[in-house]
Amino acid sequence: MQKQQRDEKKIILVGNPNVGKSVVFNTLTGSYTTVSNYPGTSVEVSRGQCQIADESFLVLDTPGMYSLLPITEEERVARRILLEESPYVVVHVIDARNLERMLPMTLQLIEAGLPVLLLVNIMDEAERVGMQIDISLLQEKLQIPVIGGALGRGKRGLWELRDAISDFQPRQTTFVYATDLEKDIQKISTLMQGDYILSKRCLTLMLLQRDEEIVQRVQDRENSQYAKVENAVNETVFARRVDLHLRISLERKRICKGLLAGVITQQEGERPVFADRFSNWTMNPWTGIPLLLLVLYFGIYQFVGVFGAGTIVDFLEGGIFEEYLNPWVIGWCEQYIPWYWLNELLVGEYGLFTLGVRYAVAIILPIVGTFFIAFAVIEDSGYFPRLAMLVDRVFKRIGLNGRAVIPMVLGFGCDTMATVVTRTLESTRERVIATLLLALAIPCSAQMGVILGLLSSVPGALMVWLVCMVGVFLLVGFLAAQVVPGERPMFYMEIPPMRLPQLQNVMVKTLTRMQWYFLEIFPLFMIASVLLWAGKLSGALEWLVEMFNPIMRLLGLPGEASTAFILGFFRRDFGAAGLYDLQTEGLLDPVQLTVAAVTLTLFVPCVAQFLVMQRERGWRTALIIFFVVTGLAFSVGWSLNQFLLMTGIL
Amino acid sequence: MKCAFCEHELTPEMLRDEGCGACIGGCRKIHCPYCGHENPVVSEFLDKLLKGGKDKG
Numbered sequence: 001m002q003k004q005q006r007d008e009k010k011i012i013l014v015g016n017p018n019v020g021k022s023v024v025f026n027t028l029t030g031s032y033t034t035v036s037n038y039p040g041t042s043v044e045v046s047r048g049q050c051q052i053a054d055e056s057f058l059v060l061d062t063p064g065m066y067s068l069l070p071i072t073e074e075e076r077v078a079r080r081i082l083l084e085e086s087p088y089v090v091v092h093v094i095d096a097r098n099l100e101r102m103l104p105m106t107l108q109l110i111e112a113g114l115p116v117l118l119l120v121n122i123m124d125e126a127e128r129v130g131m132q133i134d135i136s137l138l139q140e141k142l143q144i145p146v147i148g149g150a151l152g153r154g155k156r157g158l159w160e161l162r163d164a165i166s167d168f169q170p171r172q173t174t175f176v177y178a179t180d181l182e183k184d185i186q187k188i189s190t191l192m193q194g195d196y197i198l199s200k201r202c203l204t205l206m207l208l209q210r211d212e213e214i215v216q217r218v219q220d221r222e223n224s225q226y227a228k229v230e231n232a233v234n235e236t237v238f239a240r241r242v243d244l245h246l247r248i249s250l251e252r253k254r255i256c257k258g259l260l261a262g263v264i265t266q267q268e269g270e271r272p273v274f275a276d277r278f279s280n281w282t283m284n285p286w287t288g289i290p291l292l293l294l295v296l297y298f299g300i301y302q303f304v305g306v307f308g309a310g311t312i313v314d315f316l317e318g319g320i321f322e323e324y325l326n327p328w329v330i331g332w333c334e335q336y337i338p339w340y341w342l343n344e345l346l347v348g349e350y351g352l353f354t355l356g357v358r359y360a361v362a363i364i365l366p367i368v369g370t371f372f373i374a375f376a377v378i379e380d381s382g383y384f385p386r387l388a389m390l391v392d393r394v395f396k397r398i399g400l401n402g403r404a405v406i407p408m409v410l411g412f413g414c415d416t417m418a419t420v421v422t423r424t425l426e427s428t429r430e431r432v433i434a435t436l437l438l439a440l441a442i443p444c445s446a447q448m449g450v451i452l453g454l455l456s457s458v459p460g461a462l463m464v465w466l467v468c469m470v471g472v473f474l475l476v477g478f479l480a481a482q483v484v485p486g487e488r489p490m491f492y493m494e495i496p497p498m499r500l501p502q503l504q505n506v507m508v509k510t511l512t513r514m515q516w517y518f519l520e521i522f523p524l525f526m527i528a529s530v531l532l533w534a535g536k537l538s539g540a541l542e543w544l545v546e547m548f549n550p551i552m553r554l555l556g557l558p559g560e561a562s563t564a565f566i567l568g569f570f571r572r573d574f575g576a577a578g579l580y581d582l583q584t585e586g587l588l589d590p591v592q593l594t595v596a597a598v599t600l601t602l603f604v605p606c607v608a609q610f611l612v613m614q615r616e617r618g619w620r621t622a623l624i625i626f627f628v629v630t631g632l633a634f635s636v637g638w639s640l641n642q643f644l645l646m647t648g649i650l
Numbered sequence: 651m652k653c654a655f656c657e658h659e660l661t662p663e664m665l666r667d668e669g670c671g672a673c674i675g676g677c678r679k680i681h682c683p684y685c686g687h688e689n690p691v692v693s694e695f696l697d698k699l700l701k702g703g704k705d706k707g
Binding site: 017064066382384403406421493515 | 656657681695
């Protein structure tokens with residue numbers, strides 16, 4: 001049986017996930033299939049037999065892949081199959097509705113010298129939205145067999161596919177890149193002497209993109225000749241380090257655009273033009289910035305700040321807790337617990353119930369809940385990739401690029417997690433700058449919600465806070481970009497289509513995130529309450545507050561504000577809840593409230609964020625960021641206090 | 651499941667063992683390997699709650 005399989009011609013199905021590969025596989029093979037893990041991996045590969053024109057073929061269904069340059073285990077396995085299984089024909093299955101996004105991989109497969117047959121699947125859906133695809137023109141341009149089909153419904157195209165496989169004749173086509181890139185490819189590929197399944201042109205491009213598996217294979221095959229190849233690759237990578245990946249991607253996009261010219265026609269009136277137009281508006285600075293301001297105003301300020309931090313918190317904290325729960329629990333404890341220390345621990349100033357539970361349930365949870373709803377709606381609409389394109393130019397000025405939008409927007413949810421995500425940025429320079437800006441000027445959702453809620457009651461205060469935050473973010477980012485050495489990678493990404501958020505999806509995501517957040521903060525709030533209680537009883541807290549008092553005086557704040565800063569070091573949201581208490585107790589005037597809000601937002605990252613900073617960037621960078629952030633927070637707070645007192649604008 | 655940022659397909663196998671350590675009981679998010687975006691994974695508890703015990707027995 002195994003010998004028979006070895007002798008059979010192999011048909012390998014490749015393509016992105018969800019393009020109907022498995023349907024094609026089942027249609028070709030019927031029920032005679034086996035599913036097994038690919039050797040040495042946990043990735044499943046399906047194999048089956050099929051008869052075409054009295055000839056038996058072995059069909060392999062590979063895991064979904066987006067490119068020949070693998071990122072995931074599934075993609076690595078799919079590529080390994082192409083490298084090791086000697087295909088008779090590689091059927092690249094693509095979705096007719098997303099030709100432009102998927103054709104670059106067809107180009108890669110052809111470029112690799114593989115025997116490619118292109119199956120443009122899901123044609124029925126494409127036609128339903130008014131798309132007409134000229135398959136014969138595409139075939140003429142690509143110079144490989146191209147079949148249009150819809151194998152999911154009615155098996156349209158199945159017989160054409162079987163005929164094309166039966167009559168398949170491999171052809172060699174080369175798509176030419178820009179002159180300088182061609183020179184680089186030529187220089188390196190001519191140095192390779194070994195025999196390879198993939199073309200040397202394709203291997204060169206993967207070597208230039210530092211594909212470790214390909215480096216290893218070339219090294220094994222070239223032996224002593226490899227040093228020359230490696231030198232040539234290193235020289236080219238160094239010379240074109242800034243934009244090599246981008247250049248290759250853009251060149252492929254350029255070729256695909258040329259190939260698709262005249263291939264796709266869109267019937268007027270059936271096209272969802274508004275979604276496309278709206279998508280363009282979000283990325284054009286003239287329309288994109290007003291749209292961004294609208295998103296921030298309604299999504300964050302009105303929904304999170306006014307509704308979440310105002311209406312819901314007032315109801316839970318001021319209504320349920322202050323009027324019903326607190327008096328009942330405090331009364332019960334005073335009646336049945338005779339020990340002062342235990343009363344204090346449970347229902348005292350920093351009690352587990354009166355501080356820990358109240359902060360977590362009545363103040364923080366409603367704010368992060370409304371924030372997560374707004375976040376999920378924006379996220380599911382497909383707005384974030386467009387925001388990345390919109391801010392790319394500004395972010396380049398501060399040493400980042402559009403890619404940094406991901407950690408920045410995640411930072412509004414939780415700065416600790418966002419600091420972990422900075423590792424996805426390409427250069428160390430970007431990671432350091434993004435970590436600094438997250439620690440300094442990106443408030444977490446709970447902190448931002450409390451601050452928006454409190455400041456919205458003071459005319460002008462919110463604008464002052466906003467100007468300070470944006471100003472510090474841009475100024476510090478700009479200065480950091482001048483000081484921190486390193487590369488400046490380019491940014492390029494595929495823009496997925498805009499979508500209408502689904503209510504169920506938004507609710508599931510919100511509840512999932514709230515569950516995670518609550519499970520994370522609740523024990524920490526309890527621990528912080530116990531520490532503060534111990535500090536109060538031992539006198540250590542009073543000593544700490546005394547230590548902070550001179551700084552509070554410099555900032556023009558009352559001594560009681562020290563507590564909010566101490567709480568803020570445990571967690572940003574804990575400090576924000578402390579600020580909420582100060583304001584509701586009437587301890588702050590408008591200027592003090594604004595200064596406290598600005599300083600607390602900029603103030604040191606919480607313990608968890610600091611520990612992650614240390615783990616991701618090392619002790620030296622983490623400590624430098626810690627001291628820079630602390631110094632800046634108090635300097636800005638002091639300057640703002642002086643400015644507000646002098647001008648009297650609040 | 652698709653990444654909410656770049657729309658690349660994600661599989662539960664991509665759920666990282668190594669997280670930031672903040673999640674009690676391990677990381678409950680899939681960090682998309684293509685763009686880095688953090689996608690929440692619905693917990694078993696919440697999944698059961700949302701299905702209202704439909705798949706019992």
